[in-house]
Amino acid sequence: MLLRPTALALLVLLLGTSSTFSGSRSTAQLEPVGSDIRQPLRVNYAASAASACTTGSVTQLFWYIEQWVTGNELYKAYIDPAVGCPNPYPFTINEINMPMHFRKATTMIVSVDVEDVDASNPSCKVPGVMRALSSDYQLTIPASGGYDIWIPLDTPLVVNGPFYAGFFIGTALDTAVNAAIYTDTTRILCRSWNIWDTAVGFVDLANNSFYNFPGRLAMEVNGIAGGSPSQPAPLISLLSPAGGSQIFGATTVWAAETSGSTIIDYVTFEYANGGAYTEFARDYDGDSPLRDGVNAAAPGYGFSANWDISGLPEGTYTIRATVYDSLGRTASATASAYLEPTPPTPRITSPVNGGDICPPQGILMNCADANMQYIQVYRNNATMTYSAGLVALAEHSLGDANGVPGDGNYAAAGEFGDYYCGPAAGAVLAKLWYDRGYTNIMKSGTTLLSITNVAETLATLFSTRALHGTRDEALFAGLKTYAANRGNEFNFDFQRVPSYWSLRTWIEDERRGVILGLSGTPGLYVAVNGFSGWIQPDSSLTVSISDPISGTIHDALCRYQLGSWKLQIGSEWHPVDVMISMTAKTLAISRQLVNTDYSGEDGWGVNLPATGMVENNLYFLRATGRDSSGFSGSTAVLTRFSCAGTYVAGDYNSDGSTDLADLFVLIDFIGGTGYAPDGGARRADANCDNYVNVADIVYYMNYLFGIAATPCR
Numbered sequence: 001m002l003l004r005p006t007a008l009a010l011l012v013l014l015l016g017t018s019s020t021f022s023g024s025r026s027t028a029q030l031e032p033v034g035s036d037i038r039q040p041l042r043v044n045y046a047a048s049a050a051s052a053c054t055t056g057s058v059t060q061l062f063w064y065i066e067q068w069v070t071g072n073e074l075y076k077a078y079i080d081p082a083v084g085c086p087n088p089y090p091f092t093i094n095e096i097n098m099p100m101h102f103r104k105a106t107t108m109i110v111s112v113d114v115e116d117v118d119a120s121n122p123s124c125k126v127p128g129v130m131r132a133l134s135s136d137y138q139l140t141i142p143a144s145g146g147y148d149i150w151i152p153l154d155t156p157l158v159v160n161g162p163f164y165a166g167f168f169i170g171t172a173l174d175t176a177v178n179a180a181i182y183t184d185t186t187r188i189l190c191r192s193w194n195i196w197d198t199a200v201g202f203v204d205l206a207n208n209s210f211y212n213f214p215g216r217l218a219m220e221v222n223g224i225a226g227g228s229p230s231q232p233a234p235l236i237s238l239l240s241p242a243g244g245s246q247i248f249g250a251t252t253v254w255a256a257e258t259s260g261s262t263i264i265d266y267v268t269f270e271y272a273n274g275g276a277y278t279e280f281a282r283d284y285d286g287d288s289p290l291r292d293g294v295n296a297a298a299p300g301y302g303f304s305a306n307w308d309i310s311g312l313p314e315g316t317y318t319i320r321a322t323v324y325d326s327l328g329r330t331a332s333a334t335a336s337a338y339l340e341p342t343p344p345t346p347r348i349t350s351p352v353n354g355g356d357i358c359p360p361q362g363i364l365m366n367c368a369d370a371n372m373q374y375i376q377v378y379r380n381n382a383t384m385t386y387s388a389g390l391v392a393l394a395e396h397s398l399g400d401a402n403g404v405p406g407d408g409n410y411a412a413a414g415e416f417g418d419y420y421c422g423p424a425a426g427a428v429l430a431k432l433w434y435d436r437g438y439t440n441i442m443k444s445g446t447t448l449l450s451i452t453n454v455a456e457t458l459a460t461l462f463s464t465r466a467l468h469g470t471r472d473e474a475l476f477a478g479l480k481t482y483a484a485n486r487g488n489e490f491n492f493d494f495q496r497v498p499s500y501w502s503l504r505t506w507i508e509d510e511r512r513g514v515i516l517g518l519s520g521t522p523g524l525y526v527a528v529n530g531f532s533g534w535i536q537p538d539s540s541l542t543v544s545i546s547d548p549i550s551g552t553i554h555d556a557l558c559r560y561q562l563g564s565w566k567l568q569i570g571s572e573w574h575p576v577d578v579m580i581s582m583t584a585k586t587l588a589i590s591r592q593l594v595n596t597d598y599s600g601e602d603g604w605g606v607n608l609p610a611t612g613m614v615e616n617n618l619y620f621l622r623a624t625g626r627d628s629s630g631f632s633g634s635t636a637v638l639t640r641f642s643c644a645g646t647y648v649a650g651d652y653n654s655d656g657s658t659d660l661a662d663l664f665v666l667i668d669f670i671g672g673t674g675y676a677p678d679g680g681a682r683r684a685d686a687n688c689d690n691y692v693n694v695a696d697i698v699y700y701m702n703y704l705f706g707i708a709a710t711p712c713r
Helices: 003-010 421-435 451-462 472-484 500-509 660-670 694-704
Strands: 029-032 038-042 052-056 063-066 071-079 091-097 100-102 106-118 126-133 137-141 145-159 163-172 180-183 192-195 220-225 236-240 245-248 250-257 264-272 278-283 303-308 315-325 330-340 347-350 361-366 372-382 385-387 490-496 513-518 524-532 541-547 552-561 564-569 572-584 592-597 604-608 618-627 632-641
Touching (some): 052 071, 052 091, 071 106, 091 106, 091 163, 126 163, 137 145, 145 220, 236 315, 236 472, 245 250, 250 264, 250 315, 250 472, 250 490, 264 303, 347 618, 347 632, 361 372, 361 592, 361 618, 372 500, 421 451, 421 472, 421 513, 421 524, 421 572, 451 472, 472 490, 472 513, 472 572, 500 513, 500 541, 500 618, 500 632, 513 564, 592 604, 660 694
Parallel strands (some): 038 145, 245 330
Antiparallel strands (some): 029 063, 052 220, 063 180, 071 163, 071 192, 091 145, 091 220, 100 145, 100 180, 106 126, 106 163, 236 250, 250 303, 264 278, 315 330, 361 604, 372 592, 372 618, 385 524, 490 572, 513 524, 513 572, 524 541, 541 552, 552 564, 564 572, 618 632
């Protein structure tokens, strides 16, 4: 039993390769079960036939694996009582069985245990915290053949969801015994585990360097089903992509399971182009943070998958999401979208977001589309201080349950105001668009709604009162439903783990209304009002938010740290998990055309002149491309016009010195026979009187003779 405590505490995946037993395990062999009849071998337990239910990790035994089991090792299998027991939860686990096959009689010490499921790695759920452990039992295997080895827990354990059952063999087994374990034919990663060496750690039996099992490890539990209400059949909606949309290059496919079932197993994502469906992703982790403004929330993305379509032919596809519960029931949702694997979306490579520009200068771009007709660069003025004009809305003015809306509506008094950060943020966005002239968004029929009425309507769509908070899926789908019922005048979009630059582009350059989903303590939603200032010496920036907890509009520091952008509210730094936008379909934004490049043979790029630009001001530069199919895409960067530190004052030819050669550049330019100084015509204003004329030549001559100060540019 020396291995057991260490093995149970380890709970890690395979981190390295050990030679221990690798030779024998690598020679494992499959034997078909065939007509194998197993004898029950039970220790000190008699189940009540009236109430007991037996279920397991598999529904049929197909193989047993010889030359793998050596003893002094621990096995784990993922079990969901809902697979074999009607009305399963709460489920009381009484005993655990791991079927085994032997070639000769033997004795061995065994015990069993139960662990929670650790889903901290969404892509691979592993054994977690131990919940129960049995005593050790010495068993005698009387003869060759198959056996169901049932071992009771010392104390029955009640569970309300799937768990890991463990079976420990505490004795080294003679190779002549040729002990074997059973599997089915369904090979699923992260469902069956084995540990025999702490240097190796837990080995996924379906994916390891020794021998990959053809199916799931067979284990069973026997217990008492709690008779909880029947789980509803699964339901699913496809949140993204929206039907009729265009997908350029890559996208995030996002689905929501809406039945409320607690026995959902996984969701598959598939595509079809007139033929059979092809699965491109499967998500076993539907965890989505409940942002309630009270409790901590960890990042989570629900049932979603990143889909890179670069290898697919262009065309119209059907995307399908299918949800499976542990009883084998399914439901599907589909959407049609046009896929453009090599999108006409130019990306500006120079300058970069947050960088300085000193026009005239080149704007460099790249684009994956080989059939581009042209790329145009536009300029849009930004401001050091931008406000979208949001209103403040306190969550504690909402969520009334006793008919006294002004009493704070606190959860401690049985009301719901504490949980209303989601509805408050949504109502603030509705008010933004109402103020911009889209008045239907705050109406019910012809009746104008107050912002409180809007928030309560959204709370119903978000299930905020039932959940004591809001999830991202409910907020996104609820906003879409709310807007669709009021004229369908808006588009909605989302972006996971956005940057400050993406956020500012959406809000200031594209005039979207945006809600941020924040994790940390507490998890909450905030609507973004605007921005102030520029990059600080510590690399932080400032974002203005409508804070539902304080009920105020205030600034929050923003910084990039440990892989994500974070907002500071109070003393807490909140990771920005998602931003959700609401944009009027008819919104028109005016930008100034800078230049056009009609050929990418020598690389895509245009010249940015300084005409009309003001130093120390901010500008969005947007590259918009169109291909031969008529598709168009664009991206933008936010820059500052600043020549400070870019050029040496008075060094007009950029040779590193200020001398007569620079004077000649100035004379030729002002005299109309030469080019502007490097960095633009404004640098020729040597005396900083805001005019470029002969006075600047005289000033520069005096500077060279030592009787005038350094030119200002």
